[in-house]
Amino acid sequence: MSGAPATEVEEAAAVASARRDGFGLGLLGVYGVSFGAVAVASGLSPLQAVVLSVVGFTGGSQFALAGVAAAGGAAVTGVASAWLLGVRNSLYAVRLTDVLPDRAPARTAAAHLVIDETTALAVRHEPHGRAAARAAFWTTGLVLFATWNLTTAVGAFGVQALGDPATLGLDAAAPAAFLALLWPALRRRRTAVLAVLAAAVAAVTSALAPAGIPVLAGGAVALLGLSPRWRA
Known part of the structure; x- marks a missing residue:
């Protein structure tokens, strides 16, 4: 049979599929208008x-x-809350070690794109090969970065025309898409149990700890449950 080997054709198809998914997910960045x-x-x-x-x-x-800022809190409080919530991205980076670039300059640039959406889609495409996972990561990250920042500017400079941002409903788009990406994994009993346990820990912790800590607590439970030691 002429043409590229079947494995190369399959890899090319997987990469193309990952890019399509990444482009579609990246467009969810339009809810940046709500943040602006x-x-x-x-x-x-x-x-x-x-x-x-x-x-x-x-x-x-x-x-x-x-x-x-809206509540009149100090700048240091706002930065601390934002930092605590952002720490979860370092956990994602550990999970994406094999997906992120090997060389330092590119790896540093990729680190800025390690967020919920890029991690979820990269992990979803990992079974199709490293190339597909990387394509999913980069496409999602770059498209999302562009749309998020563009629409942030639209929301920030056009806030008076937009009215009450709470009525836009765009903030629900990203969580809904993230849940859709995770849903296939939740069909496995072990993963579903871990998800429920992590969510319960996060919910309980939210009443006792500052913003950011509940997310980290839930993530720690999930990581512990998925570690090789606890799988045995």
């Missing part, structure tokens, strides 16, 4: 909101900082 509006309504200037999206690029942390 919320940030300005909380007291940040439009320019500050835009810069925060560029350098902070992790929605949960950004909304946490804006929430503290």
